[in-house]
Amino acid sequence: MNSEFGRFFLPGPTEVHPDILAAMVRPMIPHRGPGMVELLAGIEEPLGRIFRTKRRVLIGTCAATGFMEMAARCGIRARALSLVGGAFGERFAAIVRACGNDVVRVDVQPGQTVEADMVHDALRRSEVDAVTLVHSETSTGALAHLAEIAEVVRGFDDVLVLVDAVTSMAGSPVETDEAALDFVFTGSQKALALPPGLALAVASERMLERAANVPARGGYLDVLAYDKAIAKRQPTNTPAISLLYALHAQLGRIDAEGGIEARWRRHEKMRQTVERWVDGSGGALGYRFLPPAERRSWTVSCLRVPSGGNGRVITHAVAQRGWTIASGYGKLKEATIRIGHMGDHTVERLEELLSLIEEVSE
Numbered sequence: 629m630n631s632e633f634g635r636f637f638l639p640g641p642t643e644v645h646p647d648i649l650a651a652m653v654r655p656m657i658p659h660r661g662p663g664m665v666e667l668l669a670g671i672e673e674p675l676g677r678i679f680r681t682k683r684r685v686l687i688g689t690c691a692a693t694g695f696m697e698m699a700a701r702c703g704i705r706a707r708a709l710s711l712v713g714g715a716f717g718e719r720f721a722a723i724v725r726a727c728g729n730d731v732v733r734v735d736v737q738p739g740q741t742v743e744a745d746m747v748h749d750a751l752r753r754s755e756v757d758a759v760t761l762v763h764s765e766t767s768t769g770a771l772a773h774l775a776e777i778a779e780v781v782r783g784f785d786d787v788l789v790l791v792d793a794v795t796s797m798a799g800s801p802v803e804t805d806e807a808a809l810d811f812v813f814t815g816s817q818k819a820l821a822l823p824p825g826l827a828l829a830v831a832s833e834r835m836l837e838r839a840a841n842v843p844a845r846g847g848y849l850d851v852l853a854y855d856k857a858i859a860k861r862q863p864t865n866t867p868a869i870s871l872l873y874a875l876h877a878q879l880g881r882i883d884a885e886g887g888i889e890a891r892w893r894r895h896e897k898m899r900q901t902v903e904r905w906v907d908g909s910g911g912a913l914g915y916r917f918l919p920p921a922e923r924r925s926w927t928v929s930c931l932r933v934p935s936g937g938n939g940r941v942i943t944h945a946v947a948q949r950g951w952t953i954a955s956g957y958g959k960l961k962e963a964t965i966r967i968g969h970m971g972d973h974t975v976e977r978l979e980e981l982l983s984l985i986e987e988v989s990e
């Protein structure tokens with residue numbers, strides 16, 4: 629089974645290692661019993677190391693979008709600045725609005741990122757109480773400069789930084805405490821390489837204070853309820869127990885690899901592998917990165933296909949050989965392909981995939 633691993637390069641859900649799948653096949657335990665307390669206690673420290681935080685990581689049973697909604701419901705009083713450079717930035721802005729808030733937007737072209745100076749200008753012009761952004765925009769493969777943006781936002785009084793780190797967390801540096809992020813969330817099925825179904829987040833003290841003062845922070849996604857529960861190492865409601873087994877096992881595998889920094893390095897090497905290919909034989913065929921250098925995600929590469937080519941056709945040809953990549957997202961469906969090199973993937977398998985893409989493109 630192990631030798632089969634490594635052909636599924638979707639940018640989410642990502643391929644789950646057989647050891648992790650095996651770890652899920654265990655009997656249920658009472659979710660209010662000592663077994664659950666012990667399980668959550670065992671998860672606490674290693675998960676904090678991944679989020680680079682001393683705070684407790686909140687764990688919920690929902691898609692990552694659930695915690696996006698938690699950010700919007702609990703972290704915004706009335707009006708947010710939303711940074712939009714692709715489908716997930718767009719989704720965040722839409723959810724902010726759907727939760728009854730006003731939205732001021734900064735938009736950039738797909739593949740581009742909103743830069744810190746643009747955020748500074750926008751915050752000087754409009755009064756908002758939070759900024760929403762997507763760190764690694766999975767629809768375009770663009771990576772925002774999170775630390776610089778967070779620093780700019782901190783220069784404004786009482787403005788929270790709410791971060792979608794769904795495809796950056798666990799695959800590239802996200803310094804939650806150092807950058808003083810107020811809310812940063814991910815989902816289990818991206819760089820953590822678990823099955824879908826868990827959302828994970830860290831909320832700052834400022835975020836909790838804000839939540840206590842917003843008019844209607846909701847019930848199921850109430851960040852204060854999550855914070856109170858995890859302080860006692862308890863779930864809010866019946867959690868996806870099997871996925872917690874998987875998370876526990878995966879945290880052990882991450883430690884065995886050498887910790888989160890070793891994991892980042894492997895992802896960085898995978899990004900560099902695609903860059904080298906585009907500089908060489910892939911580029912000779914006409915493949916180009918959508919985002920500029922220095923703004924490329926470490927976990928998902930979005931490439932413009934050779935002119936006359938079609939992302940869907942290439943994706944299909946790759947699928948016929950037993951491998952999986954994604955075509956472009958939305959309007960970029962035919963003009964680009966996306967390779968999700970995150971989670972437990974290796975440089976070696978990625979190189980095989982790139983050769984295959986070359987083969988089907990000739």
Ligand SMILES: *Cc1c(COP(=O)(O)O)cnc(C)c1O
Binds near residue numbers: 692815
């Ligand atoms: C996948 C993804 C999401 C949505 O995750 P769900 O678990 O499907 O809700 C949000 N943001 C980004 C950047 C993503 O890649």
